[in-house]
Structure formats: structure tokens, C-alpha cells
Amino acid sequence: MSASTTAVPAGDLVRTAFAGYLLGLADDSLILAQRLGEWVTRAPQIEEDIALANIALDLLGQARTLLACAGKVEGLGRDEDDLAFLRDEREFRNVQLVEIPNGDFAVTMARQLIFSGYQYELYRALLTSTDPMLAGLAAKAVKEVAYHRDHAVQWVRRLGDGTDESHTRMQTGLDHTWPYVEELFERAPGVAALPRIAADPASLRPAWDSFIGTVIAEATLTIPQPTWRARGGRAGYHTEYLGHLLPEMQYLHRAHPGASW
Amino acid sequence: MHRGVDAPRTPAVGGSAAAEQAPAKPPDTGAHLQQRFDALIADDERIEPRDWMPTGYRKTLIRQIAQHAHSEIIGMQPEGNWITRAPSLRRKAILIAKVQDEAGHGLYLYSAAETLGVDREDLLDLLHEGKQKYSSIFNYPTLSWADMGAIGWLVDGAAIMNQVPLCRCSYGPYGRAMVRVCKEESFHQRQGFDILHTLSHGTPAQQAMAQDAVDRFWWPSLMMFGPPDERSAHTAQSTAWGIKRLGNDELRQRFVDICVPQARALDITLPDPDLRWNENRGHYDFGAVDWAELTRVIKGDGPCNEQRIQRRRSAHEEGAWVREAADAYARKHHNSSAAEALA
Amino acid sequence: MTIPPGTTTATARRGWPLWEVFVRARRGLSHQHLGSLHAPDAAMALRNARDVYTRRGEGVSIWVVPSAAISASSPDEKDSFFEPAMDKAYRHPSFYDVPDGVSHL
Numbered sequence: 001m002s003a004s005t006t007a008v009p010a011g012d013l014v015r016t017a018f019a020g021y022l023l024g025l026a027d028d029s030l031i032l033a034q035r036l037g038e039w040v041t042r043a044p045q046i047e048e049d050i051a052l053a054n055i056a057l058d059l060l061g062q063a064r065t066l067l068a069c070a071g072k073v074e075g076l077g078r079d080e081d082d083l084a085f086l087r088d089e090r091e092f093r094n095v096q097l098v099e100i101p102n103g104d105f106a107v108t109m110a111r112q113l114i115f116s117g118y119q120y121e122l123y124r125a126l127l128t129s130t131d132p133m134l135a136g137l138a139a140k141a142v143k144e145v146a147y148h149r150d151h152a153v154q155w156v157r158r159l160g161d162g163t164d165e166s167h168t169r170m171q172t173g174l175d176h177t178w179p180y181v182e183e184l185f186e187r188a189p190g191v192a193a194l195p196r197i198a199a200d201p202a203s204l205r206p207a208w209d210s211f212i213g214t215v216i217a218e219a220t221l222t223i224p225q226p227t228w229r230a231r232g233g234r235a236g237y238h239t240e241y242l243g244h245l246l247p248e249m250q251y252l253h254r255a256h257p258g259a260s261w
Numbered sequence: 262m263h264r265g266v267d268a269p270r271t272p273a274v275g276g277s278a279a280a281e282q283a284p285a286k287p288p289d290t291g292a293h294l295q296q297r298f299d300a301l302i303a304d305d306e307r308i309e310p311r312d313w314m315p316t317g318y319r320k321t322l323i324r325q326i327a328q329h330a331h332s333e334i335i336g337m338q339p340e341g342n343w344i345t346r347a348p349s350l351r352r353k354a355i356l357i358a359k360v361q362d363e364a365g366h367g368l369y370l371y372s373a374a375e376t377l378g379v380d381r382e383d384l385l386d387l388l389h390e391g392k393q394k395y396s397s398i399f400n401y402p403t404l405s406w407a408d409m410g411a412i413g414w415l416v417d418g419a420a421i422m423n424q425v426p427l428c429r430c431s432y433g434p435y436g437r438a439m440v441r442v443c444k445e446e447s448f449h450q451r452q453g454f455d456i457l458h459t460l461s462h463g464t465p466a467q468q469a470m471a472q473d474a475v476d477r478f479w480w481p482s483l484m485m486f487g488p489p490d491e492r493s494a495h496t497a498q499s500t501a502w503g504i505k506r507l508g509n510d511e512l513r514q515r516f517v518d519i520c521v522p523q524a525r526a527l528d529i530t531l532p533d534p535d536l537r538w539n540e541n542r543g544h545y546d547f548g549a550v551d552w553a554e555l556t557r558v559i560k561g562d563g564p565c566n567e568q569r570i571q572r573r574r575s576a577h578e579e580g581a582w583v584r585e586a587a588d589a590y591a592r593k594h595h596n597s598s599a600a601e602a603l604a
Numbered sequence: 605m606t607i608p609p610g611t612t613t614a615t616a617r618r619g620w621p622l623w624e625v626f627v628r629a630r631r632g633l634s635h636q637h638l639g640s641l642h643a644p645d646a647a648m649a650l651r652n653a654r655d656v657y658t659r660r661g662e663g664v665s666i667w668v669v670p671s672a673a674i675s676a677s678s679p680d681e682k683d684s685f686f687e688p689a690m691d692k693a694y695r696h697p698s699f700y701d702v703p704d705g706v707s708h709l
């Protein structure tokens with residue numbers, strides 16, 4: 001699918017809103033791919049190294065398509081690498097959930113459950129986007145994400161309903177990640193300007209809630225009631241963690257300005 | 262002890278010790294079995310897991326396949342070291358896919374080893390305890406992005422050179438695993454060459470980076486073929502058994518002959534002043550390999566030996582609770598697992 | 605006539621049990637044995653098999669079978685088990701000479 005098939009909406013405001021929306025989706029996938037890449041060679045079983053690498057590869061693929069497209073819509077001549085490697089922390093538009101450190105395997109699986117559950121509803125909604133690029137991407141991504149979600153479900157069930165230790169760790173993992181849930185379903189700035197193109201995050205919540213509720217109950221776990229919530233990722237307000245992730249990801253590209261790789 | 266379809270009937274024990282306890286056949290049929298085995302080898306037929314085989318043959322295979330599997334798994338680390346720092350998203354994707362392939366290779370090979378009556382878990386213990394080796398090349402650090410290129414071009418290149426003859430190994434499951442591995446390896450070598458080619462045609466800093474990586478990886482790559490045949494303890498018997506098809510020195514020479522013109526295409530100098538075409542031999546002559554260095558690194562005194570094993574151990578130990586949880590869940594949900602598998 | 609290949613019980617093993625993986629490369633072909641892997645149960649074995657054995661789209665369908673559940677013929681019985689089939693050359697197409705000029709047979 002090529003970015004040139006994007007039906008760029010008329011008007012500068014809408015164009016800016018659309019580029020921002022695409023960046024948000026792209027950055028979510030990119031930053032989570034980066035985090036999952038950290039797992040490779042550290043997974044609990046070699047089979048799991050392969051599974052996590054697969055998910056990272058899918059997310060990276062989504063990010064590349066979305067970044068290329070965001071660059072086109074933005075119209076400043078920035079390609080996928082310019083956007084990935086040359087933006088600073090405050091310019092990233094991802095939700096904070098994807099940037100928090102991996103923690104143990106339970107924290108990572110909690111994050112995978114929350115996020116792939118969200119992405120599944122998101123891409124299903126985008127199947128009917130009036131933007132051909134987004135609809136096309138969604139058709140491919142929804143299959144990938146269905147697999148990511150299934151992978152997370154399998155593990156959350158096993159850790160929740162496994163041993164005492166794994167149950168405790170899994171519940172702790174959920175408790176640790178739940179403050180980052182609200183942000184996923186918050187209406188991002190600009191989405192209102194993109195009717196029928198973007199998906200309203202709030203509209204994804206009921207299906208996500210019922211899916212998550214079932215999995216958590218099956219896994220003999222409880223839905224956490226956090227006392228605080230993350231906010232601001234889509235507007236460029238991040239955790240301190242992102243400021244460590246980005247230099248690692250970007251340093252080599254930035255150390256050789258203009259070089260090709 | 263849990264064994265595969267192909268595992269032998271005799272009770273096997275962990276690790277390479279399994280071989281020692283392998284088939285204790287009644288003495289009256291022993292000679293007959295040995296004859297049948299010898300005839301299969303002589304006819305260039307494959308030995309399959311449930312066939313009778315000499316203890317030494319089984320033992321040699323277990324050692325070799327396990328070392329090979331360990332090399333694939335440990336080999337993920339030097340390249341995994343650059344996944345988070347790859348300089349473009351395209352290169353990042355390629356590198357993840359490549360490291361993932363190496364994990365797959367390790368699994369194909371452990372699977373082949375398990376047909377000989379050993380358990381992967383036991384082989385991993387032997388690796389973690391330093392009782393089984395892996396290729397010494399992975400004890401060198403990856404210090405720059407260009408090392409991803411040098412590893413793909415030279416290390417995967419040398420591995421392919423070693424592995425292609427193994428596709429015809431007399432032991433069926435090993436040969437079949439090698440066929441799958443070799444199919445995937447050619448992508449590895451090409452992407453490495455492509456990285457170096459891009460760098461050596463890039464900025465002066467990139468060119469220097471590429472040259473430096475090849476300077477560091479060239480000699481250790483030549484060591485990957487093992488010591489000279491006359492010094493190698495295992496070569497003769499392995500050749501007779503059809504496990505090893507070509508000698509260390511012959512493979513090394515082929516590798517050098519192939520690399521020289523490729524290095525020219527890369528505009529990279531191979532770090533060997535003695536490297537020159539020998540008209541009489543029809544091969545490139547090359548300088549003396551520092552075998553003392555190989556011995557030293559194999560014995561544990563390489564820059565990364567400690568670090569590589571430590572990473573493997575900690576991944577394994579920190580993952581123990583996850584594996585136990587999955588086991589506990591499987592026991593609890595034994596009856597529903599078939600239905601769930603399809604869900 | 606058959607013997608169980610895994611003669612020990614699951615309680616004696618360490619780590620996850622072993623599964624044999626069979627993959628149908630494409631429609632019209634039968635499942636083929638590709639190798640084995642470890643997984644705690646069938647659901648995870650199927651998922652691991654997808655990642656380990658079909659990373660390049662090598663399959664459209666996967667079977668996983670507990671290795672311990674497979675019975676195999678004994679090599680020592682090879683002669684009586686397989687040789688009766690060896691002399692029925694007429695079952696193989698190459699038994700028949702095809703006249704020149706005849707194709708698609």
C-alpha cells in the first residue's frame with residue numbers, strides 16, 4: 001500500500017490533525033516494537049524469544065507504513081527514518097503505556113494484553129475508514145494484532161491461573177500497568193476534525209472492557225482500581241523513561257547526519 | 262526424561278552421557294547390527310533415529326549437534342546487541358528477523374539432538390555449566406554497527422561453508438535440520454554483505470567503520486573451521502562415519518578463495534599481508550592463523566565468554582517461574598486443553 | 605507390533621513436554637513432519653509451531669502431537685514389517701513402460 005493513495009483531507013487544519021493522528025498510531029507501534037526488541041535473547045524460553053520478535057516485527061511494519069504516510073500528509077519531505085530518528089521526546093505522540101520499561105514477563109504480558117486488545121478494536125474500526133491507506137493498513141494489521149492479542153491471552157491465563165508465584169506476579173503486573181489504560185481511550189487532540197477517517201478512541205472502550213473482563217476473570221485475576229492515571233502522551237507529555245529509550249534508538253542515526261544505511 | 266518420536270528405546274540420561282548408556286544389545290546380535298550399520302554408511306544411506314548405532318557415533322553426534330545448537334542460541338547475542346540501535350527502521354526489521362532465524366536454527370538443532378535420546382533441558386544445563394561448547398566466534402564483542410555487516414558476511418558465510426556439506430550428513434535428522442538452516446542462511450549472508458557494501462560506499466566515517474569491523478572479524482572467522490586437520494582430534498573418525506564430509510583445511514581454503522574477490526567488490530582490505538594468489542595451487546595463500554588465540558578463547562579467556570553465558574543463564578533462571586506456571590496450568594486444565602487449542 | 609517411543613512418564617521429565625510438528629505446506633498436500641518443539645500444552649504448542657516452523661509462510665495448516673503419543677514400528681522388526689511391500693513393484697508407476705510419444709500419463 002502506498003502513502004500516495006491517501007485521501008489527504010482539504011484544509012491545513014485537517015491536514016495537521018490527520019498527520020498528528022497518524023503519528024500517534026505510528027509512535028505507539030514503534031515504541032512498543034523497540035521495547036519488545038529488548039526482550040530478544042532474554043525471554044523465558046527460546047520459543048518465546050521468537051514469538052516476541054514476531055510481534056515486534058509486525059509492530060515495526062505498521063509503524064513504518066504509518067510514518068511514511070504521516071510524512072506524506074505533513075508535506076515537509078520527512079521520511080520514516082527522519083520521523084523515527086530525528087524527533088525529540090516532546091514531539092513523540094505515543095501513549096505512555098508503550099514506553100514504560102518491560103519489567104518482568106508478567107508486566108510485559110499485562111501491557112501486551114491491554115495494548116493488543118486496544119489495537120484490535122482500533123484496527124477493526126479503521127477497516128471502514130474513508131481513507132484508503134488507513135483502511136488498507138487496518139485490513140493487514142487487524143490480522144497481526146489478533147495474533148498478538150491471542151498470545152497475550154494465552155499467557156495471562158497461564159500466569160494468572162498457574163502457580164501462586166505467577167498469580168501474584170501477574171496481578172502485580174496488571175496493577176503496575178493499569179494506570180496507563182485511561183489514556184488509550186481518551187479523545188486525542190484533532191480527532192474531532194477527522195470524522196469517518198479516524199476512529200474515536202472512546203468508542204472502542206465498551207468492546208475492550210468486555211473482552212478484558214472475560215480474560216481477567218478466566219485468569220482468576222482482578223481488574224485493578226488504580227489511584228492515579230497517566231495523561232498527555234498524545235500531546236507530547238511523556239514519562240521519564242522515553243528520554244532513555246530514544247537516545248539509545250536514535251544515537252547512531254544522529255551521529256552520522258545525512259548518511260544512508 | 263521425555264523423548265521424541267524418534268528417540269531410541271533404551272533409557273537415556275541427560276547430556277552427552279546418554280551415549281555411554283546407549284543400546285546395550287544382546288551380544289549375539291551385536292555383530293549383525295554393526296554390520297548393518299556399516300553397510301548403510303558404506304552405501305551412503307542415512308541412519309535414522311531408531312536404527313542401532315555404535316555408541317561412539319551417537320556420542321559424537323550428540324556433542325556436535327548440541328554445540329551447533331548452542332552456537333545458534335549464543336550467536337543471537339552479539340547481533341541482538343544492536344537491535345535497539347539499528348540506524349534505520351528497515352535495518353532494524355532485517356536484524357530482528359535475522360536474530361529470530363538464529364533462534365529457530367537453535368530449535369531445529371535441539372530437536373535433532375533430542376532424537377538421539379537427550380533432553381534439551383539437559384543440554385542447556387551443560388551449556389550453562391560450561392560443560393558443552395559453542396562456536397568461539399561469538400565470544401567477540403560487537404563494537405559498531407558495521408559488525409552486523411561483518412558477522413553476516415563473514416560469520417554466516419563461514420557457517421554456510423561448514424553447513425552445506427552437513428546437509429548430506431549420515432544422520433538423517435541432522436541433515437534435514439541443516440537443509441532448513443541453509444535455506445535461511447543465504448539471506449543472512451546477503452544482508453551482511455549489503456550492510457558492508459552500503460557502509461563502504463558511504464561517508465569516510467562509515468568506510469572506516471566497515472574496515473575496522475572486517476579487521477576484527479576476519480581472523481576469528483577463519484578459526485571457525487576448526488584447527489588444522491592434522492591437529493583435530495575428531496576429524497578422521499567423523500569422516501569415516503559420514504558425519505563430516507570435508508576437512509577443516511579444505512573448507513577454510515574454499516572460504517578464503519570466495520572472500521577475496523568479494524572483499525574487492527566491497528572495497529575493503531582483508532587484514533592479511535600474506536594473502537596472494539598462488540598460480541600453482543590455484544588457490545589463495547594466506548597467513549598463519551593464531552591457533553593459540555583460538556585455544557585461549559575456547560578455554561574461556563575471550564572478551565565475552567563470561568558475559569554470553571551469564572546472559573543465557575539469567576534468561577533461563579529468570580524465566581523459570583514462567584515455565585513452571587505454564588506447567589502448572591497445563592496440569593490443572595489437562596482436559597480442556599484440546600478444545601482450547603482450537604479456540 | 606508397535607512400541608511406544610517415549611517409555612518414560614511425563615512426571616520424570618524436566619521442562620515442558622516435547623511435541624512433534626506436522627505442517628501442510630499448501631492445499632492439496634498432506635501434512636509433513638518438520639521437527640519438534642517444547643510447549644506446556646497443545647494450545648501453546650500450536651502457537652509456537654507457527655512461529656518456529658512457518659516464519660516464511662511455509663504452511664497453511666499445522667498439527668501438533670505429543671511425542672509420547674506416537675507409536676512407531678521397531679527397526680528390529682523392519683524385515684517383517686516393510687519387506688512384504690517391497691516386492692509389489694507393480695504398485696509403483698515406474699513399473700510400467702510408457703510407449704514413446706505418450707505423455708500426461
Ligand SMILES: [Fe+2]
Nearest residue numbers: 333362363366
Ligand atoms: Fe544460523
Ligand SMILES: [Fe+2]
Nearest residue numbers: 363417446449
Ligand atoms: Fe545465520
